[in-house]
Amino acid sequence: MIDVALIGTGYWGPNVANSFVATEKARVAGLCDLDPARLTAFSQRYPQAKATNRLADILEDKSITAVAVATPTNTHFAIAKAALEAGKHVLVEKPLTLTTAESLELGALADKMGRVLMVGHVFLYNNTIRVLKDLIDKGELGDVHAMSFVRTNLGPVRTDVNALWDLATHDISIMSYLMDAEPVSVSAVGQSFLNKGVEDVVFATFTFPNGALANVHASWLNPQKVRTLTITGSQKMAVWNDLEIKEPVLVYDKRVDLPSAQELKGDFMEYKTLCVDGGHASVPVKLNRPLQSECEHFLDCIATGSRPLTDAANGAAVVRALEAATRSIAQGGTPVEIR
Template sequence: MSAHLQQNQQKVLATGLIGCGHWGPNYLRVFQQLTGTEILQAADLNPQRRESLKSQFSAVEFCENASEIFKNPQIDAVVIATPATSHFELVSQALRAGKHVLCEKPLTLRIEEGQALTQLAAAQAKILMVGHTFLFNTGIRQLKSYLTQNLLGELYYLHSTRTNLGPIRSDVGAIEDLASHDISIFNYLLDSLPLEVSARAHSCLPHPHEDIAFITLSYPDKIAAHVHVSWLNPVKVRQMTLVGSQKMVTWDDINTTEPIRIYEAGVMQEPYYQDFGQYQLLPKQGDTHIPRLQMSEPLKAEVQEFLNAIHSQTPPFSDGNFGTGVVKVLDAIRASLNAGGSPIQISP
C-alpha cells in the first residue's frame, strides 16, 4: 500500500471545544498547528465572542450550546475550558456521550465529583485528562529529572511564588486559580500528595473570593513546601526554589532564556571542634550553573499528550486520579482556612 493511501486511511481525530473565553482561543490556535487532529466545533454562550473568533478560525463551526458538540457523532474528543463550577456537569455529559475529555484545571471543586468522573471515564473506556499545563513546562520537567537523578542530595524544602496584577476571576479565588498550578507541580515532582496542609488567605477586593494566600504543605520524608499566590500584586512572578543537602535550584518561568539556575551551595559542619561551643554549621558557596534548555510550548505538549493517550489508550500522567489528588489538597486548604489556619491532614 502506498504511503499516500496509508495517510488517507488514517483517521483525523475530530475534537470539540467548550468555552472560548480567556483560555479557549489558545486551544483553537494549538489544535490548528498540530497534525492528525482538528477542532470541528466550538461552543460558547457569548455571541460576540463567537463572532470575533470566526474570522480567525474559519474552519471551525461555532455554536451556542455544548449539547450540539455532545450530539455530534463525528466528534471523538472534547476540550472543556469553562469556569470550574461547570466542570463536573460538562465532563459527565461528555463522557456519557462517548467522548474523550481534556478538562482545564481544577478538574472539579469537590473530591467526590473528581472521583465520580474518574470512575465514569474508566467505565466508558475513555481518556480523562486534566489540563495542568505547567507539568508540560520544559523547566518543570528538568526539575523532575534532577530529583530523579538525586542531583540535589536530600531534598529539604520547596518554595513557590506566583503573583501578578490580575486576571481576577469571578468563579473561584486565587487558591483554585493560581495555587492549583503549584500544588500540581509539587505533587508531580514528589510523586505524592502532602500529608498535611495549613493556609491563611485574605480577601481585599469587594468579592467573596480570596486575593492572597499563603500555604504550607508537609510531604513525606519530612519535605516542607510553601506557596505564596496573589492576583493583587504589581509584579508578575512565577518562581520556584528547591533546596537540597548538596545543591539548590531555582526556576523562573518569566526568564525564558535562562529559566533554571543550579547553585553549588549548601551547609557543611565545621570539621574540627573541641567542644560544643566551637560547633558551627558553615555555609558552602560554589559555582552557579545555567543549563541550556530546548524550550517548547507547554500547552502544545499537553494537547499532544492527550492525543497520544487516545491513540494508545494509555492514561496520561495528569489523568483523573492525578486531578482528583489536586482537588483533595485544595479541599484541605479550604478546611484549614475555615479552621483559622490550623493544620489539616490529608488521607491517601
C-alpha cells in the same frame, strides 16, 4: 486527524484550540460558548467549525471525537460528565472539578465508557519542570528539604474561584510531581480584599510524607509578575524562573556542611565557615510549548488508548489538596490533614 470541539471560547480556550491545531494531529470541528459575542469573535478563526451555544449540538455530533473544556471551574463537572456520557474523550482545564468526589466520579465514568479523561495541568508538560524532576531523581540536589513557589501578578482578578484554586493549583501539581508524592497536610491563610469570600492573597504550606515542606504564595494583588520556584536540597539548591528565557534554571552549589554543623557551638562566625558556596551554574533546557505538548499527549492517548500522565486520579489528588487548604483558610491557618 482527530476532530476536537472547544467548550468555552473566553480567555484561555482559544489558546487550547490553537495548540490542538499546532500539533497537526487535530482539527477544530466545533466551538461552544454561552456568550454570543465571544463565540462569534473566535469562530472567525475557524469558520469551518460548528459554532453553537448549545452543548447538545456538539455532543450529538458523531463526527466530533473529543472535547476540550475551558469554561469556569464550577461548570467543569457537569460539562465533562455529559461529554463522557456522549462517548467523547475529554480534556478539562485545571482544576478538574470543585470536589475530590466529583473528580473521582468522572474518572470512574471515563473508565466505564473507555474514554480518555485528562486534566490540563500544563506545567507537567513543560520541559523545564522535567529538567528539575530529572535533577531531583538523579540525586543532584540531594534530599529535597523545601520548595518555595511564588506565583503573583496584578490581576487577572477572578470571581468564580480564589487565588488558591486559580493559581496554586499549578504549584500543587508541580510539587507532587517533583516529590513523587502527595502532600499529607496543609496550613494556609488567605484574605479577601476585593470581593467578599474570594481570597486574593493566599500563603499555603504543604508537608510531604518525608517531612519536606512546600510553600506557595499565590496572589493577583501584587505589583510584580513573579513565577519562581526555589528548591532547597541537602547537597545543592535550584531556582527556576519561568519568566527567564535564557537561563530559566540555576543550580547553586550551596549547602551547610552537616557533619561539621553538628559540632556547632553556636558562634556566628564559626557557622559562616560551615556554609559551602561553590557558586552556581545554568542548566540547559530545551524550551517547548507546554500547552501544545499537553494537547499532543491527549491526542496520543486517544490514538493509543493509554492513560494520560494527568489523569482523573492526578486531578483528584490536586483537588484534594485544594479542598484541605480551603478548610485550613476557613480555620485561620490550622493544619489540616489531606488524606
